[in-house]
Amino acid sequence: MIAGAGAVGRSIASELLENGHEVLLIDKSPExxxxxxxxxxxxxxxxxxxxxxxxxxxxERCQVVIAASGDDKVNLVVSLLAKTEYGVPRVVARVNHPKNEWLFNEAWGVDVAVSTPRLMSALVEEAVSVGDLVRLLRFSHGEANLVEMTLPDEATLVGTRVGEVAWPQDTALVTIIRGTKVLIPDPDDALAAGDELLFVAAxxxxxxxxxxxxxxxRGRRRQRE
Structure with missing residues (x-):
């Protein structure tokens, strides 16, 4: 079920229908x-x-509810009702205003919060930043984020095998993007300068x-803008 039949809701519905899903669109506006x-x-x-x-x-028949209206208050109420009253397994909610993002969490029934402003700013950061961690998406239910970093030339991990790196706790390397290739990380893979590394991390x-x-x-001093 998609709450909100505006341009965003209709676009999501069309994509899901093309992928073989059954979709119900709800909106209170006749227009x-x-x-x-x-x-x-x-x-x-x-x-x-x-x-x-x-x-x-x-x-109660729905496997997923998407709160996609242009009103954050509506999206929060729909999410909470879907999770608490109907036990919908997965609730995805659209965040319209960044200042409200902190509300879109498990307490309000939200499993995944999608913030359009954050996604756009993250894409800009990802395009211009090397050596800086960029948060792409927040997974509310699991208290984890999808983050990305492009490995700079001077990083100490360049040439190090994935299996030899002591990654922080509650952190998983899920993908290495190398040029035009998407690699599933293997313990024997050596990290290379320019690799785009995607993690799910606390x-x-x-x-x-x-x-x-x-x-x-060693011998190079770390500098950040």
């Missing part, structure tokens, strides 16, 4: 309920913040991870 735009989806003209509406939608370990990856070779 937003445009069946012709996503004819393969089910539609419901209703307020997704009302229990009666969610009963009508048979939310927030408390991010500083230690950045220090480990960006440490300069």
């Amino acid at each position: 937003a309920v445009s069946v012709a735009r996503v004819p393969e989806a089910e539609w419901l003209l209703a307020d997704a913040c009302e229990i009666t509406s969610l009963d009508e939608a048979a939310l 927030p408390a370990q991010e500083e230690r991870l950045e220090e480990l990856l960006s440490a300069h070779r």
Whole structure:
């Protein structure tokens, strides 16, 4: 179920339908309920913040709820109801304003919070930053983040095998992007300058991870803007 049938909600619905999912779009605005735009989806003209509406939608049947409206208050209420009243296994919520991001956590029923402003700023940082850890996505339910760092030329880990690195606790290297190749990390793989490393890491370990990856070779002084 997708709460919010605006441009974002409809786009998500179209993608999911193409991948073989069944999708229900809910919006309380008659102008937003445009069946012709996503004819393969089910539609419901209703307020997704009302229990009666969610009963009508048979939310207990849903495996995933996406709170995709342009109002953070609505997205939080939908997330909380979906998780606590209907036991939906996975709840994904859109964050519209960065100042509200701290609210989108397990206490409000959110498993994954997607902040468009943060994603855009992260993509900019990722494009221009080498040697700095960039947070790409926060996984609310697991208290972990998806983070990325491009290994600088002077890093001490250049040439070190993955299996020889003492990674911080609660940190997992999930992917190495090397040029046009996406590599599944192998203990015998040697890290190379320019590698884009993607980790799932606990927030408390991010500083230690950045220090480990960006440490300069002996004789070089670490500098940051």
